[in-house]
Amino acid sequence: MTDPRHPPRPDPSPDPRPGPQANPLRAALGERTELIRSLALESVGALRAVQHLAQRAFEPIGLSPSQVLVLLMIHKGVDQPKRLAQQLDTVQSAVSALLGELQGRALIDRAPDPADRRRARLQLTPSGQETLSGAAAHWFAATEDRLAEVSLADLQATARVMRLLTEGAAP
Numbered sequence: 001m002t003d004p005r006h007p008p009r010p011d012p013s014p015d016p017r018p019g020p021q022a023n024p025l026r027a028a029l030g031e032r033t034e035l036i037r038s039l040a041l042e043s044v045g046a047l048r049a050v051q052h053l054a055q056r057a058f059e060p061i062g063l064s065p066s067q068v069l070v071l072l073m074i075h076k077g078v079d080q081p082k083r084l085a086q087q088l089d090t091v092q093s094a095v096s097a098l099l100g101e102l103q104g105r106a107l108i109d110r111a112p113d114p115a116d117r118r119r120a121r122l123q124l125t126p127s128g129q130e131t132l133s134g135a136a137a138h139w140f141a142a143t144e145d146r147l148a149e150v151s152l153a154d155l156q157a158t159a160r161v162m163r164l165l166t167e168g169a170a171p
Contacts, residue, residue: 057142061134068135070098075132079122107131
């Protein structure tokens with residue numbers, strides 16, 4: 001018989017289910033954390049691989065990935081050097097150098113802004129439009145080749161994750 005003043009103590013023996021099975025929620029959270037850590041580490045290598053793929057894809061047209069990105073941004077309406085620098089998160093002198101190269105190849109024009117003649121407005125030339133179309137074709141071909149063996153389901157999942165990662169990001 002137990003003494004009512006002293007309730008029985010819980011059994012001090014450990015849970016017979018060792019490890020993650022003891023708490024499925026904790027196990028799932030631990031697995032998620034480990035997977036996110038793994039993805040974070042692998043993304044560094046993936047970033048480098050994508051950079052190399054882009055360099056090889058744009059090499060035949062004589063452009064760097066940065067130059068193609070600037071052409072694309074101008075095409076999408078980012079028409080001032082200062083806005084380009086802000087969206088690229090870089091200094092204006094680096095953007096000016098890129099713009100000088102693109103203008104030297106007659107891919108962009110700079111014209112005074114009618115609202116403020118001290119500012120330049122950027123636009124693609126017809127040659128710039130054609131070059132950007134060619135760059136897109138090279139990029140799509142390189143990407144398609146690289147992802148040829150990836151299943152449709154994996155491509156769809158990757159596209160969803162990439163949209164989440166790039167939501168609200170500049171360029």
